[in-house]
Amino acid sequence: FxxxxxxxxxxxxxxxxxxxxxxxxxxxxxxxxxxxxxxxxxxxxxxxxxxxxxxxxxxxxxxxxxxxxxxxxxxxxxxxxxxxxxxxxxxxxxxxxxxAFTGRLDVDKQIYEVGEDQSINFQSQIGSSKDYRNMNLKVLLTDIDGVVMTQFSKEEVSAVSPTKLYNGAWKINLNDKAVESGEYIVKLELSDTNNVLVFTIESIPFLITK
Structure with a gap:
């Protein structure tokens, strides 16, 4: 820390x-x-x-x-x-x-300028109080009100435990996304084998300008 x-x-x-x-x-x-x-x-x-x-x-x-x-x-x-x-x-x-779960989600900057910045880079860790297996993870881009703009990653997480953390890193290419200027949040949703949402993590809000 x-x-x-x-x-x-x-x-x-x-x-x-x-x-x-x-x-x-x-x-x-x-x-x-x-x-x-x-x-x-x-x-x-x-x-x-x-x-x-x-x-x-x-x-x-x-x-x-x-x-x-x-x-x-x-x-x-x-x-x-x-x-x-x-x-x-x-x-x-x-x-x-x-x-049940602990996590972090960090973006590399708080202000991005399309044309000057090529991408939004962020990373996450998720740990848990006991062993969990076969989880599903979605990575979403939302506006400041939580409305989902796009889902840009979905993956299976084989195991999460107190000693085996999930570690992930992603990149949003600003030149490939038709994103308007405004404030956004990256959100991770973790679901169990029955597709029941068990944990979410949100980044701090960040600003995209053109």
Whole structure:
């Protein structure tokens, strides 16, 4: 990781609140998640640096923000959480995680200019908390609202596990695609043998200009 740890509270049906901690020397990544995950929907926690003193403030602090006002615990009551842990081998970064799968999807730039840039290059890793076999993977280009523009790759993934990660790299040739100027997202969809969607990863939005 660029930083020692990562905390994420953005959630959807494929992602939960998680902490990822990386041991770069050993090549190990620890994933920690909690349920009920929706408790974190209104909570923001600032990320921290490579050591405890490497924080945003002049002094070591823990900085929590309630930015939606939806968190509520009745007086004298408490929230019970179920905590999940699992480890992965050789994961380079984490952008999405749930109790079954962890992944990352990185594009090489955030602004592409047709004529100057020849292609969009991106890569991904997917790991899991247990062994999975015979998965199906789709790679999609969507607009900023999630509307699918094109599917440019479909493949079978023979196995995914905590120690056997899926690693993929793709290229979109800008000169071959009739893509209008605007913001786009690359999205990966992982399905099981029954074609049931089990995990998705999205890139950060990127801009194509002409």
């Amino acid at each position: 660029e930083q020692f740890g990562l905390f994420n509270i953005k959630m959807d049906k494929m992602m939960e609140a998680f902490v990822a901690i990386n041991n770069s020397d050993a090549g190990d990544t620890l994933i920690k998640l909690w349920e009920p995950a929706d408790f974190f929907d209104g909570l923001r926690v600032w990320s921290w640096g490579k050591n405890y003193k490497d924080t945003k403030g002049a002094k070591p602090t823990a900085n929590f923000e309630n930015y939606t006002g939806v968190i509520s615990i009745p007086a004298g009551k408490s929230i019970d959480f179920v905590t999940y842990f699992y480890t992965l081998k050789d994961m380079q970064n984490v952008t999405m995680a749930n109790t």
